[in-house]
Amino acid sequence: MYGVDAEAQRVQQQSDVAFLQSVLSSSADCIKVLDLDARLTFMTDGGMRVMEISDFNDVKGCPWPDFWTDQGNRDALAALDAARSGGLGHFQGMAHTYRGTPKWWDVQVTAIRGPDGLPQRLLAVSRDITAQKAAESHLAASEARLSTVMETVPVGILLAEAPSGRILMGNRRLAEILGHSTLYASSSNAYGEFVAYHADGRPVDAQDYPLAQITSGLCKKAAIEVLYQRPDGERRWIAISGEAIEDEQGETVGAVVAVSDIGDRKAAEAQQDILNRELSHRLKNTLTLVQSIASQTLRNAPSLDAARDALAARLVVLGKAHDILLAGQTDSASVDQVVREALSLHDDNGRRFRVSGPSLFIGPSAALSLGLMLHELATNAVKYGALSVPNGCVNVGWAIDGTGAAAEFWLDWREQGGPPVTPPTRKGFGSRLIQRGLAGGEVALRYAAEGVECTFSAPLAGLRVDV
Amino acid sequence: MPLKPGAVALVAEDEPLVRMEAADVLGDAGFDVLEASTTPAALAFLEMHPEITLLFTDVVMPGPIDGLALAHEVRRRWAEVKIIIVSGRVTPDPAQLPEGARFLEKPYDPNRVARMVREMGLRPTT
Missing domain, CATH: 3.30.565.10 (Histidine kinase-like ATPase, C-terminal domain)
Incomplete structure (x- = not known):
């Protein structure tokens, strides 16, 4: 019976190993096993693909930190130290593949413990985040451009989300015109904190403002001219002209208004x-x-x-x-x-x-x-x-x-x-x-x-x- | 110079030509007409001639008070004097006019003046 059991156990083990290997090789991450000196001892098939390595023997035994330069190299050494002492080493950095393609990686290094519970080897898992990084930097560039535009246009700009009317941002010119920094009203009901008057002297109601009109869904475009009461006591004629920001379905998801000082024109x-x-x-x-x-x-x-x-x-x-x-x-x-x-x-x-x-x-x-x-x-x-x-x-x-x-x-x-x-x-x-x-x-x-x-x-x- | 009671109008207007025309229009309507080129002169005429029944005054006038103030003064002191106020410059709010006073915009139609005078119950000698 024992022999039969041992045979079954062996078959089972073989099956488990094959399963684990297939799991590892199908992962898109680059999974590597390093010895305690950080030399490469194993790399998954998927890892070889993303690292553009055709034969593992080309890199076997190479010190893993050598793949990194400058800050990446320092981060890699620190991550190794963390893993050797039983912790989690984590960093993001740029490294070239074996063929020289630059890629961004999110790297985690942990210890593989032996039967004695001490770190015996190290597991390094690197995820290719190049596309994500590109998207992030694209977004950052786009935001930087928007921010430059916002800060340099000669009109005040205020942005709010719909349907709440919560104010998301305002530019510097707006602060100059209104005489105070952006009022981050939590909803259009709070626009009453802006103090302004119509030409006939009536106070402007919160719901009179174009941002309120548009974000509440009343209209897609609105404009108004009001006499704005600045905190410094000065009253200025301003024109507020707003348009809806729509999603792909044409639903209003926000509103943007341009605010200009029309004191000279009024005079x-x-x-x-x-x-x-x-x-x-x-x-x-x-x-x-x-x-x-x-x-x-x-x-x-x-x-x-x-x-x-x-x-x-x-x-x-x-x-x-x-x-x-x-x-x-x-x-x-x-x-x-x-x-x-x-x-x-x-x-x-x-x-x-x-x-x-x-x-x-x-x-x-x-x-x-x-x-x-x-x-x-x-x-x-x-x-x-x-x-x-x-x-x-x-x-x-x-x-x-x-x-x-x-x-x-x-x-x-x-x-x-x-x-x-x-x-x-x-x-x-x-x-x-x-x-x-x-x-x-x-x-x-x-x-x-x-x-x-x-x-x-x-x-x-x-x-x-x-x- | 004795003036016939019930038939005397006082024109207060600083522009000589326009005053002359107003005087002729009121003369045609049957009034004997006195002319004043300032508001103090107009008040002096009213004090001297109680037979004045109509004040026909411009609004913008030289002097310490304007024609509108003159009209109020006349209403206060000579309650029976009828008042016609004319102006090309200001259109007074009816509430600003003395009680019973009428307003005419310049330039005005002479026939309108004659009609207004009749409507106000004045019976000039014709």
Whole structure:
């Protein structure tokens, strides 16, 4: 019976060894047995394949650490020491195969104990992790690129996952714009920690933010402009524009928003609004003037032909006064320019007017009135006064009396060399306008024998008031 | 110069040409018209002429107060005076206007003024 049992046991053992060998050789790992001096004594078939060794005899007895260089070599020696003292030696490193192909390995070294329980030999198992390493370094490079982009783009970027709305990352520019480091809100409900206001002054609700709208699945794209309250007290206009990040099935898995500082744009828009309103007011004022000129001209004209000519001339004067106002840096006109422009239409030889007065600026309304009044005085002078004869002329002078709030502007019109004048029997547009004078002021109109004299006076302060 | 009671309007407007036109429009509507180019001048007229029944004022005016403040002052001191406020620059909130005052945007239609005057119950002599 014993003999039969021994035979069966032997067969069983052979079968077990064959099984173990087939297990070992089918492993993709490089499994090696080393003696305590770390010389190679055995290597699995699978190990020979990954190490590109065709005949084990080529490497049999070689010291295993010699396959490693530099840090790999130091790590291998340390792993051997750990294994010899009964522990686990573990490291990752790069080593070339027998044919010189560089590969990354994850290596574990353990002791194989003898019957006495002491380490008798060493087992080294190296797993080829080249592909994994390549993927890792690819990922790292990709992350480094993303990080470089995130940190260098001139817009703030915030990334959140869906559907929670948990914030995953924010870049440096975002921190600059918002005035604080990335707020890692755990969900979109926590976006209320961002303090911002709508244009109408309402506080922005947590769910108003594009990140909340998109991560909650309400939409794929969202944008908003808000006045952001920075911790340093400053309020800044920011534009937040977001898009969904989708998986292959088109499900929203996250959202990314771009945040930009639109303070300059908002300021420019506000400035543009002011300009537009101002322009609209100017236009209405001008239309009111034109309406008055047209209506008054038609009321007072002896004939339609006369009305047409008078209206055209008056609109030209209005146009010239506008030119002066538009050309100025400030919203005012030089008296000298207003006078010269208004009179230029009536100066047939370039010597009709002697104009003198200090440099002085007046507001748009006063400039238009003064221009029109001088035009009417000149029109009358051409018809009946000094400008109706070849040698007649007009002296126009102005000055300011007094200072500060009491400063009074006056302008004097004095005709010379014309025929004797008498007061008109009929009061036309011109005389009616002239009699009204400048705002808050007085007019003295004298029909002296040597020519018409007219003096306008008015508080200077009133002439500088905007229309 | 004696003015007929019930037929006097005061125009407050700094632009002489526009004031002249307003005066003519109100004159055509049957009013005798007084003209003031500043708000203090307008108040002086009201103190001197209790027969004034209508204040027709621009909003933006030189002087210590503007036309809107003038209108409020007139409402306070001369409660029976009707008020028409005109402007091309500001459109006041109705709540900003004195009680019973009407607003007209410049430039305005002269016929509109005549109609408004009638609607306000003024009976100028025509």
